[in-house]
Structure formats: C-alpha cells, structure tokens
Amino acid sequence: MNMTFDDSRYQVIDLMQESRRCVYRAFEHIPYVEAPEDAAQQRLSIFVPEEYYQGKSIGGYSLATAPILLQNSVGGYMPGPEERPGRDFFMQETNTAFYALLHGYVVVSPGVRGRGMKNAAGQNIGVAPAAILDLKAAVRYLKSNKGKVPGDTDRIISNGTSAGGALSSLLGATGNHPDYLPALRRMGAAEADDSIFAASCYCPITNLDHADMAYEWEFAGLDDYHRMQMDPPAPGEDRPRMTPVDAEMSEEQKELSGELKKLFPAYLNSLGLRDEKGLPMRLDADGKGTFREHTATLIMASAQKELDRLASGKPGERTAAGKYEGVRHSARNTAPSPAECPALTVSNGRVTGIDFDAFVRFRTRMKETPAFDSMSLHTAENELFGSADIRFRHFTDFSMGHDKTGAGAADAAQVRLMNPMNYIGDPDAVKAAHFRIRHGAVDRDTSLAVSEMLALSLTGAGFDCDIAHPWGIPHAGDYDLDEMFAWIDRICASSQN
C-alpha cells in the first residue's frame, strides 16, 4: 500500500456553527497502516483552514508552520472514530476541531480501535494495547510524510478526554519505546518517529493497575455511590440516554474497600515523588501525609481561581466557549461557589483552609469497589484487558486474588503497555516536552491521585507539566479551549524550530 500523502484528494467544506463560518480542506479516510485489522477504523483525516491555501496566515501560523492538533475521540476505551470539524459525535455539540481550525491549527482526527470490536472470525481486535498502537501509527504516518502533510510535524499536540486523555498521556510518555515496536511492525506502521511535542490530557483514566487502591484512598468510608448510567440514544434521539443510579455498597465491597485503601500508601511511597520544592510526597499507613496535603493545595488553588473569577464578574471560560454542557456522564453538572462549599474555609475572598475528608464527601463516590478491576468483571477496563478470545479479564493481583468466577488475568505485558507511569523514568521512551493535565475538582471517575502521581512523576523527571483541578468541573474535557489554545501557542512560541 502506498503510504505517501496525496494532497490532490480533498474536499473543501464551508460550515456555519455557532454563527461562525469555517472553510476548511478535508483530506479524509487515509489509511495509516499497511496491514489494518479494521480498514474502516485504522485511518485518519486531516483538516486544514482553507485560507492557508491562499497563502494567508492565522495567528502567525501558515500551512507549513501550523501546530497539528491530534484530537482523539476515544471515550470509555471504546472505538474512537474519525470526527469531522462540526458536531461532536458523542455529545452532539460543536466540537474542538471546529474551534481549533478557526484558531489556525491543522487538525488530525485518527480512527482508533477500542473494546467491543471484532474481526470476521469473531476475535476481539480492540483490546489493549490496540488503541495506543493506532495512535502511534497515526503519528508515524504524519512524521513519515513530513513536509508533505499540512502543518508542522514537529509540533504535534495530542488531546483527549478520559480514556482518550489516558491515551494522550501514554502517547506523550512512550515515544519510540521498543516495547511497542514488534506490534507496530506487524501492523505495517510507517518506520518513523512516534514521539510528540505535547500532550493535553483531560481527566486521564490511567494507571489502571493502581487505580482501584487510589480510588479507595480517596473514597473509602463513603459507602453510597451515585452515578449516571449511560445507554445509547433512544430511537429518534441523538444524545445518549442517562439514568441515575443511587445505591449502597455490599458488606463484601465495604471490606474490599478497606483492604484496597491500605495498599495505596506503599505504592505511592514506592514512586519516590517530590513536589516542586523537593519535598518528598509520602503517605502514612492511614493515607495521610504530604501527598494528601499537596492534593488539597491544588484544590484550594482551583477554588481561589474560581473565587477570583466570580469577583471579577468575568464569564467562566467554559460558559464563554459554550462547552460546559459538554459534560460526559456525571451526577454533578454544577457546583456551588467555593464560598458555599462546606469543605472550604473562605474569608475575605481568600480560600484559607480545606477539610480533605469533607471535600471527598462533597464530591461523593461514583463507583463501587473495586472501581476498575471489578469482581463481577463488568467494567470498561475488564474488557479493555480482554484477549482475542476472552472478553473480560482481571488485570490486578488484588482482584485476581479475590476472584470467585474463575476469570483469567490479562498478560502482564499488556497491562504494562497501557500505563505511562512505567515509561516516565525510562530513557528509551522519548517524552513530550510539555504536558497539560486537567482533572475537574468534582470528577469522581478516578481518584485525583491518579493525575497527581502522573504530574509529579513528569515534573520530577524534568518535563514541563501544567496540572489543575478546575472548580465545579465533573468528568469532562475541552471546556476551557481558550486556555488550552493559549497553552499550545505559548509552548510553540517558547520553542521555535
């Protein structure tokens, strides 16, 4: 198969959204591997502001210099299809690609395999590590066509939310690592560099092999859980159906919760993390210590930012961008002002204290124990770690050790390949120079600790990582595009080619 970019095959699309006009050139459905398992999914689309073809520039960028936003549409570790600038296939709202084109970026939308996909023989083809291999192969396609594809292939910025945010962090942490090579060769990925310039990660559902203990470090003691059950749209509807689930954990689950909570400090302490001042981030057997204080400090900073915004009378970024409704499944779409949050002490417009336990109660628990490697094998992650022939498997020693169903365990190598934490300290992995992590303050899909550990481990290894827990934000992404684009422009300007 010819894997050279063909710039003669495109359409020009003239689109109005949100009363704004965007004219773009669409190069669609380009295969990025020579031996796809699913030829309809393993392809990518490239979208370019049409003005660049009239020699114009936008925000100082041109056809050759525009950053490339690699925007994946993965959610729930399900397949993430290619997505045109316009409406978001998931929430049916104006998507990031549309705004990114208006801002002058080249947008690349890769189709990525995910759980539930099967080949003609009925084998599962979307299990881990399929999705990360596909993203790497897409990057390789772009880099092997450097100078031919629109945009600057040395300025690839990956972005995704939730499972897509996890994949973005993994892509940023594992560039060119030999662990992925044999599979990439089998797929017929281009022989090229697969490192990227920057990774933007919204609420990354990552570090899955330690996410259960992190969850209980945060939520143990809260036995009731509250979530939205998401089902496909009803006939004639275009949005997913949401049904609230409010329930209490079983006695057995409460017991497991306590056991998992006890495992977390040893894991956290084994990472040897330090904050920016060099202070060791640790937890005692009770789960208290500098790491918890660090997390609390970040929450206070996000509350302060929100108070300052409210005092200034400025609309929230998310309101301005019209993206706040773009929340994924969450029980809590709005949060009171920090001044009304019972976990915070606020005086004269300043956040002066936080009661961490009260803050966790304020957030509420979403998932029953274990949150990811479920004893009943029903989660997205149990399916992610299936095999070609087995749909659901365990992927932690803890759940495997407590299993009563006779289920099998994922391969250790498969689990390893999905966790960016394994590669941050590994010199064979070329890391992105810049990371941006946003994990909403009331997002309960995974513990805040998961993002904190990722960020601390990146900064500890010398990489630039900007992390925040925006106030009032549940499990969601791309709600602050003005800030995200400003970050991209800043990091691109600070490291000119």
Ligand code: DHB
């Ligand atoms: C997503 C959310 C989850 O709670 C999870 O366990 C995995 C993925 C998501 O929204 O992508």
